[in-house]
Each structure stands twice: as structure tokens, then as C-alpha cells.
Amino acid sequence: MTRQPNPSKAPTLTSIARSLGLSPATVSNVYNHPERVSTSVSERVLAAADAVGYAGPDPVARQFRRGKSETIGIVFTDEMSFALRDPASVSLLAGLSTALQDAQLNLLLLPAGSPVGNSRVSNVMGAVVDGFVFYSVPEDDPHLAAALKRRLPIVVVDEPEVVGDADWLGLDDHLAAADLGRYLSRLGHRKVGVITSRLGRSRHNGPADEEMWKNAVYPVQRNRIHGLREGLFGAEVGSIAVEERFENSVDAGLTALHALLQRDPDITAVCCFGDVLAIGALEGARQRGLSVPGDLTVTGFDDVPEAARAGLTTVRQPLFEKGRIAGEMLLSHPFSDRPRRRYLPTSLEVRSTSGRPNSNSM
Amino acid sequence: MTRQPNPSKAPTLTSIARSLGLSPATVSNVYNHPERVSTSVSERVLAAADAVGYAGPDPVARQFRRGKSETIGIVFTDEMSFALRDPASVSLLAGLSTALQDAQLNLLLLPAGSPVGNSRVSNVMGAVVDGFVFYSVPEDDPHLAAALKRRLPIVVVDEPEVVGDADWLGLDDHLAAADLGRYLSRLGHRKVGVITSRLGRSRHNGPADEEMWKNAVYPVQRNRIHGLREGLFGAEVGSIAVEERFENSVDAGLTALHALLQRDPDITAVCCFGDVLAIGALEGARQRGLSVPGDLTVTGFDDVPEAARAGLTTVRQPLFEKGRIAGEMLLSHPFSDRPRRRYLPTSLEVRSTSGRPNSNSM
DNA sequence: CTGAAAGCGCTTACAG
DNA sequence: CTGAAAGCGCTTACAG
Numbered sequence: 001m002t003r004q005p006n007p008s009k010a011p012t013l014t015s016i017a018r019s020l021g022l023s024p025a026t027v028s029n030v031y032n033h034p035e036r037v038s039t040s041v042s043e044r045v046l047a048a049a050d051a052v053g054y055a056g057p058d059p060v061a062r063q064f065r066r067g068k069s070e071t072i073g074i075v076f077t078d079e080m081s082f083a084l085r086d087p088a089s090v091s092l093l094a095g096l097s098t099a100l101q102d103a104q105l106n107l108l109l110l111p112a113g114s115p116v117g118n119s120r121v122s123n124v125m126g127a128v129v130d131g132f133v134f135y136s137v138p139e140d141d142p143h144l145a146a147a148l149k150r151r152l153p154i155v156v157v158d159e160p161e162v163v164g165d166a167d168w169l170g171l172d173d174h175l176a177a178a179d180l181g182r183y184l185s186r187l188g189h190r191k192v193g194v195i196t197s198r199l200g201r202s203r204h205n206g207p208a209d210e211e212m213w214k215n216a217v218y219p220v221q222r223n224r225i226h227g228l229r230e231g232l233f234g235a236e237v238g239s240i241a242v243e244e245r246f247e248n249s250v251d252a253g254l255t256a257l258h259a260l261l262q263r264d265p266d267i268t269a270v271c272c273f274g275d276v277l278a279i280g281a282l283e284g285a286r287q288r289g290l291s292v293p294g295d296l297t298v299t300g301f302d303d304v305p306e307a308a309r310a311g312l313t314t315v316r317q318p319l320f321e322k323g324r325i326a327g328e329m330l331l332s333h334p335f336s337d338r339p340r341r342r343y344l345p346t347s348l349e350v351r352s353t354s355g356r357p358n359s360n361s362m
Numbered sequence: 363m364t365r366q367p368n369p370s371k372a373p374t375l376t377s378i379a380r381s382l383g384l385s386p387a388t389v390s391n392v393y394n395h396p397e398r399v400s401t402s403v404s405e406r407v408l409a410a411a412d413a414v415g416y417a418g419p420d421p422v423a424r425q426f427r428r429g430k431s432e433t434i435g436i437v438f439t440d441e442m443s444f445a446l447r448d449p450a451s452v453s454l455l456a457g458l459s460t461a462l463q464d465a466q467l468n469l470l471l472l473p474a475g476s477p478v479g480n481s482r483v484s485n486v487m488g489a490v491v492d493g494f495v496f497y498s499v500p501e502d503d504p505h506l507a508a509a510l511k512r513r514l515p516i517v518v519v520d521e522p523e524v525v526g527d528a529d530w531l532g533l534d535d536h537l538a539a540a541d542l543g544r545y546l547s548r549l550g551h552r553k554v555g556v557i558t559s560r561l562g563r564s565r566h567n568g569p570a571d572e573e574m575w576k577n578a579v580y581p582v583q584r585n586r587i588h589g590l591r592e593g594l595f596g597a598e599v600g601s602i603a604v605e606e607r608f609e610n611s612v613d614a615g616l617t618a619l620h621a622l623l624q625r626d627p628d629i630t631a632v633c634c635f636g637d638v639l640a641i642g643a644l645e646g647a648r649q650r651g652l653s654v655p656g657d658l659t660v661t662g663f664d665d666v667p668e669a670a671r672a673g674l675t676t677v678r679q680p681l682f683e684k685g686r687i688a689g690e691m692l693l694s695h696p697f698s699d700r701p702r703r704r705y706l707p708t709s710l711e712v713r714s715t716s717g718r719p720n721s722n723s724m
Numbered sequence: 725c726t727g728a729a730a731g732c733g734c735t736t737a738c739a740g
Numbered sequence: 741c742t743g744a745a746a747g748c749g750c751t752t753a754c755a756g
Contacts, residue, residue, distance in 0.1 A: 067748070
């Protein structure tokens with residue numbers, strides 16, 4: 001006896017076979033290829049199984065034997081509960097789950113918290129999956145490196161931008177932000193603030209100077225800041241006040257708005273790199289007695305369902321579709337080909353939180 | 363050769379061992395018990411593994427050998443993408459994931475769509491998990507029956523109310539709804555409408571008469587209607603107009619509100635059995651030019667994050683906690699004991715969508 | 725510190 | 741339609 005579990009009590013396919021004087025192969029066929037077995041034998045087997053409480057072939061053993069897990073793992077930057085608090089990543093998850101469900105695959109949620117202190121770099125190494133989706137992890141993420149080693153199909157969503165053999169799916173964040181910048185510029189905004197989620201690995205909340213965002217390990221945020229500035233100022237020089245928050249939450253958006261306006265009261269527009277942050281910023285503006293968009297323009301990113309209800313002007317991206325397409329890319333993964341890159345379109349949804357700046361603040 | 367995958371190409375623990383003149387046991391120890399192996403051997407093994415692209419012991423084989431999957435499955439009523447569109451179930455999921463992460467377990471999302479047409483009742487039978495959480499599935503759900511057969515720990519959240527050996531976690535829905543009813547009654551409401559998500563298995567959208575909700579396979583909704591009526595009318599007779607929607611969405615709440623008020627224009631309060639429905643109902647009231655709460659009181663259930671932002675009066679339940687506790691109950695599952703039952707508290711959060719009915723509608 | 729042996733529960737060609 | 745045989749890749753006591 002070399003295995004503790006199943007203290008020679010629980011019935012197995014073999015024990016059922018033996019008790020009936022059949023071969024394990026036949027019992028296996030009853031479950032896997034009923035058409036190859038006579039109905040009388042089939043019935044005897046099922047009855048015996050029922051009698052001893054055998055629920056069918058052990059899933060782990062079957063999976064082991066077959067070499068397939070029929071499961072895809074998704075890895076987030078963060079603790080899972082953080083990812084699930086963000087409606088944007090939840091939409092992505094919903095889209096992914098739809099694609100997988102169509103293909104009869106299960107979805108395994110893998111948190112990419114800090115690596116465990118063992119020899120195993122991360123639970124990514126031990127995850128029983130046939131492929132991975134990585135959602136918005138930083139450059140040089142150790143879990144991603146570990147997954148790459150396993151030579152399973154991988155689709156990276158958003159970031160990092162380039163990853164060995166993995167397929168990539170994301171946005172042209174530079175372009176999207178530049179469009180937004182041009183729109184704000186046309187409205188007359190010159191003093192613009194940015195509220196961004198984390199730029200680096202450290203738990204930093206506060207102003208982020210140019211050096212900080214140029215060195216961000218999250219290229220998405222980096223590209224957006226660059227793009228926004230280009231759209232606002234073109235070839236001119238012009239500075240943007242950037243406020244960083246490690247967490248992506250309503251409360252983070254709220255405190256960031258206060259910090260930004262305290263730092264520079266002349267700001268007439270605040271661009272949030274996520275609708276959840278923007279909803280918090282709107283609340284902050286309310287607290288300060290600022291009318292939106294009269295005194296302050298606030299914009300978001302993503303276009304989550306609540307954005308429309310809040311009247312938020314935002315950069316829309318097809319999050320559900322993104323998840324669905326990530327799933328499809330994974331399912332159609334062409335081994336031995338060059339990695340694929342796919343860009344999804346964005347669009348500016350102008351609603352009621354953006355407008356011309358007040359003349360007195362110009 | 364009896365296994366197609368791995369066309370005798372991919373390195374295995376054994377092949378590494380052989381190439382180094384070591385035993386598989388030693389190579390295994392390098393990965394699982396490094397302290398039992400000399401550093402020189404360890405280094406040789408790791409170098410050889412790296413050279414041939416061996417990413418460590420195959421997770422499926424290890425899991426098979428160990429007999430544990432370190433994974434918990436969660437089963438929803440619906441397609442996964444529906445569950446993920448509802449912030450209430452997402453909060454639950456977040457709480458569950460937190461509990462599991464603390465215990466180093468993974469979370470597998472199992473959709474409980476229509477059973478597949480095979481001999482296997484559902485993917486629940488084949489899911490590689492050490493336990494299940496069932497979230498709000500109907501009475502006599504086939505997936506739940508299948509899971510029960512597997513004799514793994516199970517925690518049922520909300521419904522069904524009683525399930526063989528499974529633990530149960532939920533609310534006193536009757537009491538919660540009765541509290542709400544008493545509150546509305548005190549305000550002076552007599553004509554009250556209900557917007558509920560599905561009561562039965564069939565895809566029904568429309569009025570639900572008393573027979574329909576008394577026979578609901580979702581006891582939660584049944585109990586809430588009973589409780590609400592008791593709170594409103596006590597021992598008196600009094601009827602409530604119930605509008606059923608198969609889906610739990612903003613749009614469903616919106617169309618249900620219109621249907622309800624078209625059916626009975628004298629209704630002064632609408633109770634929604636979910637905040638998402640209530641947000642839709644608020645939108646419907648807006649479309650009809652009704653002021654809230656002046657012309658119409660609207661209440662929700664759950665207290666999702668957006669509820670507070672929308673000023674929604676609602677019955678709060680601790681959703682994140684519910685998920686976390688479900689996880690803890692699963693982890694502490696006492697085999698051979700009586701199934702446990704645990705009730706979580708609810709509270710009425712009075713905000714700005716409820717008030718006295720207009721005198722002219724009384 | 726290292727190795728030989730046993731075996732986890734199942735499925736797959738193949739032969740009869 | 742049924743069975744004998746092989747083997748998936750690994751880990752665990754145990755002995756040396």
C-alpha cells in the first residue's frame with residue numbers, strides 16, 4: 001500500500017469488475033463506450049455500482065490516463081478577490097468562460113499572488129491545465145515565466161506586450177489615449193490630470209513623476225500616458241500630473257482625485273485609466289462641491305456596465321469579446337507557428353461627464 | 363504504446379533520472395524534498411532539467427499519485443457568464459476565493475448548464491476537485507445529485523434548503539422579507555409589487571400567480587414572497603402582484619417594472635429580489651416620468667456596491683462573507699457528522715429610494 | 725544521501 | 741461483445 005487515500009474501502013472500477021467476474025475493460029466501456037457493451041452487462045454493472053456507491057471512473061485517474069485535463073487556467077496580477085472586485089476583469093472572465101463552455105472546457109482561477117517560498121516557483125507550475133490565459137501581469141512576471149516553461153498554449157491579454165511564444169491580445173492603448181487627448185484638447189483643456197492604477201511592483205500611492213511612468217512595468221499604463229500627452233499637446237511640450245494608486249477601486253479613485261486637485265487646483269480634466277477609478281473620482285468631485293462637467297471633466301476607461309448609468313465619458317473596449325477571443329485563440333493555438341498578435345478596437349463614448357472647461361479656470 | 367499524448371518526446375522525471383544515472387526517486391526528491399538531496403546532485407538534476415526543458419513533475423501524475431487535487435469546484439445555476447454578470451454572485455465568488463487562497467486551493471468554475479446528452483450526467487461527475495460549493499441551484503438539480511454521489515464535501519449556498527449530507531449556508535429569507543414588508547407597511551404602502559428572478563425551470567417572463575410561486579423550485583424566492591406578504595399584511599388578507607423574469611439583469615428589471623405598473627397602476631412600492639433588478643426598475647421609473655420615492659418606492663436585495671451609489675434602499679446580506687464562510691465550512695467539513703446549517707444576518711439599508719406613498723395614490 | 729519496488733485507477737489498442 | 745496486457749508519470753515508505 002503506497003497511497004494513503006482510499007483506505008482500501010472506496011470502490012474502484014476494478015473492484016466492481018472483480019465482484020461481477022468481469023474485466024475492468026468492460027466496466028470501463030460501460031461508462032465510456034456504452035454502445036460496445038451488451039445491455040444486460042451494462043445494467044448489471046450500473047446496478048452493482050449503485051449498490052456500492054460507485055459514482056463512475058475516478059476523474060483524476062481518467063485524466064491521468066488520457067493526458068488531458070479539459071481545463072484552462074487564468075492568471076491575474078493580483079489576488080483573485082481583487083480581480084473579482086473589478087467589473088472589467090469580471091467581464092473578461094465572463095467572455096472567456098463563454099468560449100470555454102462552448103468547447104466543454106472548465107476554467108480554473110489561479111491567483112498570482114506573491115510566489116510561495118518553496119522550490120516550486122508558483123502554483124502555475126502545478127496547475128492541472130491544458131493552457132493558460134494571463135491577464136495583465138507585469139513585465140518579467142515569475143508566474144508567466146513558469147508557465148512558459150511548461151510549453152502549454154498561452155494567451156497573454158494586454159500585458160506584457162511581448163512574451164516568447166505566447167499569443168497576445170490587447171488594445172492599441174497609445175492610440176486610444178491619444179484619441180482621448182485630442183478630444184480633450186479640442187474642448188479646450190490644457191491642465192489635465194491622470195489617475196492610474198499601479199505602475200510598478202511596489203505598493204506606491206501618490207504622485208508619479210515622468211521617470212516613474214517611463215519605467216513602469218505595466219506597459220499599458222505607460223502607453224496610455226504617452227498617448228494622452230501626444231493627443232493633448234502634439235509636438236508641443238506639456239506636462240500631465242499623474243497620480244498613482246496601487247489598488248484599482250472606487251475609494252482609490254476618490255482619494256486620488258483629492259490629491260490631484262490639491263496638488264494642482266487648476267486642473268480642468270481628470271482622465272482615469274479605469275471606470276472604477278473614475279466613479280470614485282466623480283464621488284470626489286461631488287465631495288469638493290465641483291460640478292461635472294462644469295467645473296471638472298472626468299473620463300474613464302473600459303466602459304463597464306455602470307459607466308453608462310453614471311453618464312461617464314469613457315474609452316470603450318470590448319471586454320467580454322476580449323475574453324471570448326482569448327479563449328478562441330487558446331483553443332486554436334497553432335503550435336510551431338509564430339506567436340499571433342491581435343488588436344481590438346476602442347472607441348470614445350462621450351457622455352455627460354466631459355465638456356468645455358469653465359472660462360474662469362482657463 | 364497506449365497513450366497518444368507525449369509522443370515519447372517530452373522529458374519525464376524518469377527520463378531525466380536515467381540520463382543522469384540516478385533513480386526516479388532521487389529526482390522526485392529534488393523537486394519535492396530538496397533537503398533530502400545533496401546540493402551537488404540537486405544542481406545536476408536541475409541543470410539537466412533545464413537543458414531538456416523539463417518544467418518539473420507532471421501535475422496530473424502528481425495529483426493522481428497523491429489522490430488530492432487541491433481544487434474546489436463551484437457550481438452555479440446558470441451558464442457561467444450569467445453568474446459573472448451578476449455582481450452578487452461575483453462578490454460571493456470573491457469571498458470564496460479568498461478563503462481558498464488562504465488554504466492554497468484553486469477554484470474551478472463549473473457551469474451547470476443543461477446536462478450533456480451522454481451517460482455522464484454532467485461535468486460535475488468528471489470534475490477534478492476535492493469538494494463542491496453549490497450556489498443557488500434549484501431543488502432536485504441533477505448536478506447536485508451527481509455531486510452527492512461522489513461523496514465529496516459539499517456546501518450548498520442558499521438553495522436548495524435541505525440536501526442529504528451537504529452543509530448549508532444561507533439567509534432567513536422569510537424573516538428578511540418580512541422586515542422589509544413591515545417597513546413598507548409602516549410607511550403606508552398597501553399596493554406592493556414584486557420583481558423576482560426565476561421561480562421555475564421554464565423560461566418564463568411575465569406575471570406569476572400564487573400557484574406558480576407556491577410551487578417554485580427556488581425556495582429563496584418562495585420564502586421571500588411569503589415573508590413579504592406577512593410583513594405587509596400580518597394576518598389580514600392582501601395580495602401582491604408578482605412579476606417573474608428568467609434572467610437577473612438590469613434590462614429584466616426595467617421591463618418588469620413596466621409590466622407591473624401597466625398591470626396595476628396603483629402600485630406604490632416595488633420590491634426587487636436583487637439589486638440588479640432594482641437598478642433596472644429605477645431606470646424604468648425614470649422612463650415613465652415617476653419620481654422616486656415620491657411617486658414610487660423601489661427596493662432591492664443584496665446591497666451590491668452599486669446599490670449605495672444609486673441610493674437604493676435594499677436588504678443587505680454579507681455576500682463576500684458568505685463566500686468566505688462557504689469556503690471555510692468546506693475546509694472544515696466533518697465527515698460522518700450531521701450536516702451543518704448556518705444562517706447569515708441581513709439588515710434593511712434605508713436609503714433614498716423609499717418613502718411614504720403620495721397621498722393621491724393612497 | 726540514494727535506490728528498488730510497488731502501485732495509484734484507469735483506458736486503449738488488440739486479439740479472440 | 742468481452743478480456744488480457746501494457747502502461748500513463750509519479751511518490752512513498754523502506755532498506756541500505
